[in-house]
Amino acid sequence: MSNYIPTMGLEVHVEIKSNSKLFSSSANTYGMATNTSVNVIDLGYPGTLPTLNKEIIRQGIRACKVLNCNITRKMHFDRKNYFYPDNPKNYQITQNRTPIGTGGYVEIEVDGIKKKIGISDIHIEEDTCKSAHRGNVSLLDFNRAGVPLIEIVTEPCISNSKEAMAYLIKLRELLFYANISDCKMEEGSMRCDANVSISKTEKLGTRTEIKNISSIHNVGLALDKEIERQEEVLENGGVIREETRRFDDKIGETILMRVKETGNDYRYFIEPDIPYLVVTDEFIEDSLKTLPLLPDELRKKYKEVGLTSLQIEKLIANRSLNDYFLGLLEFKTNYVTAVNLLLSDISSYLNKHNKVITDTKLSYEKLVEVIENLESRELSNKNIKDLIDSLMETDKTLEELKKEFNIQNITDDSFINEIITKVIENNPDSVNDYKNGHDRALKYLMGQVMKETKGSVNPKKASDMLVKELNK
Amino acid sequence: MDKLSKEEVLHVAHLARISLTDEEIEKFRVQLKVLMDDIDKIKDVKDYDDEMMYTPIEDNTRLREDIVGEMLSAKDVGINAPAKNGSFIEVPVMINE
Numbered sequence: 082m083s084n085y086i087p088t089m090g091l092e093v094h095v096e097i098k099s100n101s102k103l104f105s106s107s108a109n110t111y112g113m114a115t116n117t118s119v120n121v122i123d124l125g126y127p128g129t130l131p132t133l134n135k136e137i138i139r140q141g142i143r144a145c146k147v148l149n150c151n152i153t154r155k156m157h158f159d160r161k162n163y164f165y166p167d168n169p170k171n172y173q174i175t176q177n178r179t180p181i182g183t184g185g186y187v188e189i190e191v192d193g194i195k196k197k198i199g200i201s202d203i204h205i206e207e208d209t210c211k212s213a214h215r216g217n218v219s220l221l222d223f224n225r226a227g228v229p230l231i232e233i234v235t236e237p238c239i240s241n242s243k244e245a246m247a248y249l250i251k252l253r254e255l256l257f258y259a260n261i262s263d264c265k266m267e268e269g270s271m272r273c274d275a276n277v278s279i280s281k282t283e284k285l286g287t288r289t290e291i292k293n294i295s296s297i298h299n300v301g302l303a304l305d306k307e308i309e310r311q312e313e314v315l316e317n318g319g320v321i322r323e324e325t326r327r328f329d330d331k332i333g334e335t336i337l338m339r340v341k342e343t344g345n346d347y348r349y350f351i352e353p354d355i356p357y358l359v360v361t362d363e364f365i366e367d368s369l370k371t372l373p374l375l376p377d378e379l380r381k382k383y384k385e386v387g388l389t390s391l392q393i394e395k396l397i398a399n400r401s402l403n404d405y406f407l408g409l410l411e412f413k414t415n416y417v418t419a420v421n422l423l424l425s426d427i428s429s430y431l432n433k434h435n436k437v438i439t440d441t442k443l444s445y446e447k448l449v450e451v452i453e454n455l456e457s458r459e460l461s462n463k464n465i466k467d468l469i470d471s472l473m474e475t476d477k478t479l480e481e482l483k484k485e486f487n488i489q490n491i492t493d494d495s496f497i498n499e500i501i502t503k504v505i506e507n508n509p510d511s512v513n514d515y516k517n518g519h520d521r522a523l524k525y526l527m528g529q530v531m532k533e534t535k536g537s538v539n540p541k542k543a544s545d546m547l548v549k550e551l552n553k
Numbered sequence: 554m555d556k557l558s559k560e561e562v563l564h565v566a567h568l569a570r571i572s573l574t575d576e577e578i579e580k581f582r583v584q585l586k587v588l589m590d591d592i593d594k595i596k597d598v599k600d601y602d603d604e605m606m607y608t609p610i611e612d613n614t615r616l617r618e619d620i621v622g623e624m625l626s627a628k629d630v631g632i633n634a635p636a637k638n639g640s641f642i643e644v645p646v647m648i649n650e
Contacts, residue, residue: 099619106622115640116630120623124630136619164570166644213641220641223630346568356614 085279085315087308088286089239091300093252094230095262096208096270097140103207103229104131104174110224111268118224125170130354133158137229138360139368140261141181141205144231146369147259148200148252150182155359158205158352166221167209175206177349181231187255189247198248199236206230231261237276237285242304249273249297254376257400266296273300277307279315286311287321291335294328303328307335379403386416395424401437402428414449415456422451426469441473450479458539464488497534497543501550504529515551523548556582557589 099109105122122129145152159177185200208228212219233252239245253264253271264271278288291307294300306328311321326335374382376397383393396403402423409419423438431438451472454460460468464486471482482488504526505512514522530543562581566573573581627640636643 101617101619101621106617106620107624108621114627116627116642117624117640119625119630121625124625132617133614134619135616138616162568164568166647212647214646217646218636218638218643219646220638220643222641348568356610356612358614358616 085281085308085312087240087277087279087304088237089241089245089278089304090235090237090276090288091239091245091248092235092274092276093233093249094208094272094274095233095256095264097137097205097229097231097262098260099134099136099140099229101134101136102227103134103137103205105227106132107227109228111270113224115222116224119226123223123227125168131174131352133355133358134229137205138181138358138364140229141203141231142360142365142368143259143372144203144233144256144261145182145185146372147255147261147375148182148185148187148203148233150185150200150203152360152365153179153181153183155179155357156181157357158355159349160352162348163346165209166219167212168226169210173207173209174352174355175232176204178351180204187248187251189244189251191243191247196244198244199238201234201236203231203233206232237278237288242301245275245304246297246301249300253297254397258374258376258379259372273297275300275304275307277304277311278321279308279311287323289321289323289335290325292325292327292338295330299328299330302330302333303335306333310335374407379407382410386410388417388420392417392420392424396420399428401439405438409445409448412445412449414452418452418455419448422448422465426465427473430469430473442476443473447472447479454479458541460488461539494546497530497538497546498550500530500533500538501543501547504533504547505550512551523551526551555586557586558582561585 096109096111101107102109102123105120107120107123108118110118122131142152144150156176156179158174160172161175161177162172164171180202182203183201185203186197187200188195188197190196208225208230210221210223210226212221214220235248239248256262256271257264262270266272273294275291275294276288277291278286280286289307289311291303294303307326314321325338327338328335379397380393383396388396396406406416406420406423410416427438427443430436431441451460451465455462455465460483467486468482468488471477471485472479475482477485508526508529511522511525515526527540527544527547530547531538531540534543559578559582562573562578562585565581565585566578631637631640631642634642
């Protein structure tokens with residue numbers, strides 16, 4: 082059974098971030114009340130004409146850049162004709178013959194091996210309305226009708242489900258960081274269809290298409306299951322039909338939806354309502370100006386400031402912390418300590434209060450001061466835990482907070498001396514052991530000092546003072 | 554006279570999501586063939602240029618600024634719909650065709 086070679090290609094649709102829709106000025110937002118983000122163009126009323134949104138073309142150009150595609154300089158749109166109630170015009174406006182981008186790639190790494198996943202094209206098209214099926218009727222919400230999409234189509238070059246998942250993770254990261262899409266699969270702003278075929282020879286087998294897989298994890302499961310199903314069919318003497326299937330994650334199987342209409346049946350022709358679009362060098366340059374640093378560029382930068390791979394990946398996985406940290410690089414401080422704080426106490430605080438860091442009052446100046454205090458041991462890690470809520474929620478300076486939390490007293494020499502004197506008095510045996518050269522006794526005495534101060538004293542300072550006192 | 558095959562007519566009917574009686578199928582076998590022959594004549598035009606046929610305008614398409622404009626109320630969205638369900642437009646179910 083295992084001598085079949087699977088070949089897969091992925092088609093990913095992502096909703097593009099913009100204020101208004103692709104061909105109309107209705108709002109491009111998610112979560113609006115049903116049928117309130119709609120105008121006559123979205124409803125395909127007779128006599129209406131589409132007008133192309135400049136920002137979507139800019140976003141398409143940015144997508145070409147981050148996916149290493151060639152940018153098409155003269156393009157047009159096409160009508161894809163089909164009858165279905167999700168599209169009242171009876172055609173979808175898409176790019177069939179002149180996609181905005183061609184010939185790109187995304188580099189992935191699976192089990193330590195790097196591979197370029199070829200992208201045959203990326204094209205801009207409009208989304209359809211959202212339909213919910215209830216018994217004998219379907220309910221239509223046109224808020225999504227006309228929302229801008231880019232479809233990213235890979236070459237049939239994916240060899241297994243691990244590569245497919247790695248590609249999707251990388252693609253999501255790139256488009257998210259480039260501010261092209263928020264890529265939320267659970268909200269449908271990123272959707273994945275997969276084409277799967279198996280063959281014993283170099284000639285590709287008949288492919289099936291699995292539609293609308295709801296998560297990256299499910300893409301992995303669906304592909305493995307579909308390969309298994311096709312192997313079984315062929316081994317039992319059957320043939321694979323060109324058909325559309327869906328993945329049911331409850332039963333873990335792909336299920337037949339319909340036998341596919343062939344490409345010609347969509348009767349593509351050039352959209353006559355939108356003249357040719359020519360993009361100039363200036364327009365491209367201008368569109369790319371706002372492109373932020375991409376994840377691989379960030380990885381390189383963070384490595385240079387001394388972060389570990391684990392810290393880098395954790396930071397990049399959290400966009401708001403990442404953007405905050407990127408701003409911190411303008412300040413001179415210990416970045417490793419900063420990341421440790423961001424990923425531990427600060428993350429705990431944010432998770433607990435369901436906030437992002439920009440919702441808090443932790444200015445860069447305040448954070449830099451905290452780091453300085455940690456380095457000079459004027460603050461302990463325990464102090465941070467006590468102070469974190471106030472650091473995040475108030476405008477008070479660190480000095481004010483230290484006073485408020487009595488942290489001044491703890492670093493105060495006379496307070497520490499008092500404790501040390503008490504510990505020395507209560508532990509004469511250990512003091513003798515220390516004087517006789519037993520190093521472990523010092524550790525024990527230091528432990529007693531920390532216990533007395535409930536761990537809030539500056540340990541280095543206390544240790545220095547203890548040694549001084551013992552050597553008197 | 555040449556006619557389309559019954560299957561060809563049924564295929565076109567399927568794409569248009571309409572059902573035809575036997576009588577209609579026979580009628581369209583002839584009528585669609587006449588239409589298609591006319592379209593073939595257009596294809597025979599010498600120096601047929603895709604771009605020229607597409608648009609006589611040489612100007613670049615005008616791009617719209619990304620600004621949100623006026624929208625309809627949910628009530629107006631459904632005003633011409635034969636059936637509604639709350640703010641939704643209701644249509645006969647169309648899945649797993």
